[in-house]
Amino acid sequence: DGGITQSPKYLFRKEGQNVTLSCEQNLNHDAMYWYRQDPGQGLRLIYYSQIVNDFQKGDIAEGYSVSREKKESFPLTVTSAQKNPTAFYLCASFPGDNSPLHFGNGTRLTVT
Amino acid sequence: GQQVMQIPQYQHVQEGEDFTTYCNSSTTLSNIQWYKQRPGGHPVFLIQLVKSGEVKKQKRLTFQFGEAKKNSSLHITATQTTDVGTYFCAGPTNAGKSTFGDGTTLTVKP
Numbered sequence: 295d296g297g298i299t300q301s302p303k304y305l306f307r308k309e310g311q312n313v314t315l316s317c318e319q320n321l322n323h324d325a326m327y328w329y330r331q332d333p334g335q336g337l338r339l340i341y342y343s344q345i346v347n348d349f350q351k352g353d354i355a356e357g358y359s360v361s362r363e364k365k366e367s368f369p370l371t372v373t374s375a376q377k378n379p380t381a382f383y384l385c386a387s388f389p390g391d392n393s394p395l396h397f398g399n400g401t402r403l404t405v406t
Numbered sequence: 407g408q409q410v411m412q413i414p415q416y417q418h419v420q421e422g423e424d425f426t427t428y429c430n431s432s433t434t435l436s437n438i439q440w441y442k443q444r445p446g447g448h449p450v451f452l453i454q455l456v457k458s459g460e461v462k463k464q465k466r467l468t469f470q471f472g473e474a475k476k477n478s479s480l481h482i483t484a485t486q487t488t489d490v491g492t493y494f495c496a497g498p499t500n501a502g503k504s505t506f507g508d509g510t511t512l513t514v515k516p
Contacts, residue, residue: 336508384448394439394451395504
């Protein structure tokens with residue numbers, strides 16, 4: 295089955311720790327995205343990558359970092375500089391040509 | 407930059423009642439996409455509208471794209487409890503990025 299896998303589903307961390315969220319896809323899509331969703335709100339773009347070894351900041355990139363060393367993988371690191379890291383994080387890929395986004399199941403991060 | 411606004415933010419209906427959510431963009435859209443997110447789940451693609459004035463139906467769901475391609479609506483006829491969730495519209499930007507509305511959360515009372 296082709297799809298996007300995010301792990302883990304739930305993640306708990308202490309304040310001040312960096313944490314990395316995994317996103318893997320086997321859809322052969324070039325473009326991948328990270329969105330953040332807070333309760334009752336829409337999706338806000340954190341980072342995106344259109345091709346391997348290249349990525350751009352989205353609307354709320356501060357306190358986050360990414361890498362794109364392989365086409366299949368686009369991990370997101372939430373650093374201690376992120377003031378309010380507790381949120382639902384969604385990874386997506388894009389096949390191109392006005393097609394819809396394909397989303398992973400998300401990771402719910404709680405930082406205390 | 408492009409902004410996409412959705413109203414209402416929340417809608418509570420009795421099962422069997424109709425439901426409509428509206429989406430408005432600050433700029434003309436080449437297309438608009440609708441997604442549904444069940445509680446605790448991830449957004450799932452419902453439909454894409456491309457043509458000015460386009461109307462598409464999926465069973466009890468009717469999607470419309472405005473003549474000016476700046477607004478869209480989703481109408482659900484005779485809601486069921488399975489319709490609960492948050493409905494998002496999204497407009498494309500360059501590089502495949504999508505700008506999402508804040509969504510309309512539908513609750514259905516049986």
